[in-house]
Amino acid sequence: MKHDKLVIGGHEFHSRFILGSGKYNVELIKAAVEQAGAEIITLALRRANSSGEGNILDHIPQGVTLLPNTSGARNAEEAVRIARLARELGCGDFVKIEVIHDSKYLLPDNYETIKATEVLAKEGFVVLPYMYPDLNAARDLANAGASAIMPLAAPIGSNKGLCTRDFIQILVDELDLPIIVDAGIGRPSQACEAMEMGVDAIMANTAIATAGDIPAMAEAFRKAIEAGRAAYLAGLGRIVEKGGEASSPLTGFLQE
């Protein structure tokens, strides 16, 4: 485990937990990042930019990689513009592409996302597209230059868990890119299960922001993600479909 690294766009990370910042009071961000052990935190450009509540950037610990997202973009062109703005504002080269024009389910538009990925990858961005877990789209994103893909587990903010389980497993089995499950993960056990399946990292936001105790929930997610990764690397045991199998010596004791 000590040498187990997540590599995205040539950058090495030891944490496999990417923290969202979209729903937090700025005062809570530092505690959440610390308890989560997060090395990457997403950031909506509006928050990086706003003056109202104090610049959120002041609350992010040193050494944490920013992952600005293109939240608010409804097509590839808007996503590209937001990404460029983020770089100009000093947010670095990483960008999470979000293209959404469905305000009820907030589902990503894979097609526009592929177009934006292609443009931004050519401009030297480390591109992490948020996507609907469709194998064909995932391959197109890989070909367009994505450094990782971020398939959804369930609609953003729903806390419904791994509704796309079977199709995320296909992505894990078929793609060579890091797979980061993003959106819909509502409980540490769900993050753990995704990691057991071989996913490379988890991004969570609402599950933590809507918990009763935010730093405690951030720590719970950290441990669950580490547990799932360790279990995946250790090799899960087999399942017995029918019947049981004694785990203690059962017979003959009293006959002796």
Added chain:
Amino acid sequence: MKHDKLVIGGHEFHSRFILGSGKYNVELIKAAVEQAGAEIITLALRRANSSGEGNILDHIPQGVTLLPNTSGARNAEEAVRIARLARELGCGDFVKIEVIHDSKYLLPDNYETIKATEVLAKEGFVVLPYMYPDLNAARDLANAGASAIMPLAAPIGSNKGLCTRDFIQILVDELDLPIIVDAGIGRPSQACEAMEMGVDAIMANTAIATAGDIPAMAEAFRKAIEAGRAAYLAGLGRIVEKGGEASSPLTGFLQE
């Protein structure tokens, strides 16, 4: 979390992971206990007693509470005899009652288990009965003097996970005793989910013994159990059944 204690029969524990020993090579037990952070370990009497492979007791770290089980008992009377023998052999006052006469599914006989619990509780044992998760039987066990109950998730050794989910939740909601989920838990994520539901502790054996890397899997379970407990205490966020909910500010960015 620091002051979060599990109290069984007046004894305090900080770990909520009870490790089985039935399937291990004795050399691996010490590593597994340490990685699991376990303070309680189960033990089949035959193993405590046997001379063939070296006394298993020599391999259990100091300070760990032994939980001898009555594995091999087919009725209350046999369980009582095995429990008394274990105490005579110096295994202490804790006993896990297992009464099984079905060799295919290894399901516990609740009725005989209640009878044995009643006898042994009166003799001063700290009785932890392994049981089929039936609310009526659980109440009878509580009345018979059980110090905790150990409902099964799935058949022993199956690694099938929380097949009794809805009925374990009822036990959590209705009983005042500690609930320790025992048997069938196959993955850290399943242990985590049970803890999120409010279960007090997890017992695992086969899931770890059949893993590729036993100490690593023991550690994965430890973290997952801690994560589930922390999430339960922190208060899980709400689930949105229909639609999504933006976790980043979505609208208006580009209009400004």
Added chain:
Amino acid sequence: MKHDKLVIGGHEFHSRFILGSGKYNVELIKAAVEQAGAEIITLALRRANSSGEGNILDHIPQGVTLLPNTSGARNAEEAVRIARLARELGCGDFVKIEVIHDSKYLLPDNYETIKATEVLAKEGFVVLPYMYPDLNAARDLANAGASAIMPLAAPIGSNKGLCTRDFIQILVDELDLPIIVDAGIGRPSQACEAMEMGVDAIMANTAIATAGDIPAMAEAFRKAIEAGRAAYLAGLGRIVEKGGEASSPLTGFLQE
């Protein structure tokens, strides 16, 4: 299918759908029985006995076998008394034993149910005990003289579906008695699934009584139960865990 019979206590039935009557307006019972194609209908003794709303027996079509239940009994003795009363009132020899003393989840007490079964079977009743799906209790019920067993899918009236799936499958695999899934089935698809597993019949009440259109839902259940039975007899196809398998000739078409 034409010769596929359900035999309970020496009586032959062609329908595998047992209808509850507990929640219906009496006017609806006749329509529900007809649309359900039911040959057996349960009846709470109070309703057979009451004068307030018109005797429910007047609304049950000719030729339908009554299955009085012991609803209201809190122990074996009360169940036996109610069963005898039902026979005296002319309800026949069939009796469904229900012993419940938990008013929140309404879960059956297997132990008291076994005792009542033993007494009533000896008195010549055709005994169908409602039970919590525990293999050991099921064997005891068979030994006590039950003509069929009625394991629950979920708490009565919950419409939650097959929460006990894995344990009902064990009963199907291990017992020689007819298995009638009773309580908790909320949708025709759930009844169909239980039948596909090899269950012999389904009892439903709340799912139909709480539907928008009661006779239509009764018919939907009838068809779903017939479909599940037919699929079980026809032999279900295999599942492919990984990947897909072409169902049309895929390759080479355009090359020719």
Added chain:
Amino acid sequence: MKHDKLVIGGHEFHSRFILGSGKYNVELIKAAVEQAGAEIITLALRRANSSGEGNILDHIPQGVTLLPNTSGARNAEEAVRIARLARELGCGDFVKIEVIHDSKYLLPDNYETIKATEVLAKEGFVVLPYMYPDLNAARDLANAGASAIMPLAAPIGSNKGLCTRDFIQILVDELDLPIIVDAGIGRPSQACEAMEMGVDAIMANTAIATAGDIPAMAEAFRKAIEAGRAAYLAGLGRIVEKGGEASSPLTGFLQE
């Protein structure tokens, strides 16, 4: 129910079960169609065209609408060519678009499928695209002129069931087109569940072709689909999340 019609491209159907033909021995097709009560049957063009095993068209009963598919097409252009050929061969105006270039999971390429749909709809075809259940793609297909959409439940031929449940529900809630669940449905209960969710029709092939008794399984599917439709129209009852609810009068009987 009598007046409940499925309308696709202006054509009215009473059956909601579309039968695949790809895996059958030609001798079995007639029996399967009759037992299924199918009014639409899919057909791979190669089979319509082949001379080897006897023309499959000779085995399809009068009055059944043919739905030729573009099986074998790897992009929009090939799909368009196959569709035109099918019309020239006398297969009529209906066409099911299948564009697949992933030979392991056989997942449809939504993007190429949208392009082919647009071309063929303009040429007067009644276009039914097979698709990955992505809301954005479904809207694009509607805009491109599709007469219905055919989202997959699971990979073709897998019999794994409703793996895409949550996302098919979104399509049902958001689109005005008929939704026909196609691919992956392995059991009548799964077809029934999809219909209960509000889906308009089911297409099945492998589940029936791999059953032990093909005509019997075709009939089982027919009934299950009718049951699910009836339940949807009748209005499903509510689910009680916690606790049960008496379906018979419980208290006081013995006190009187």
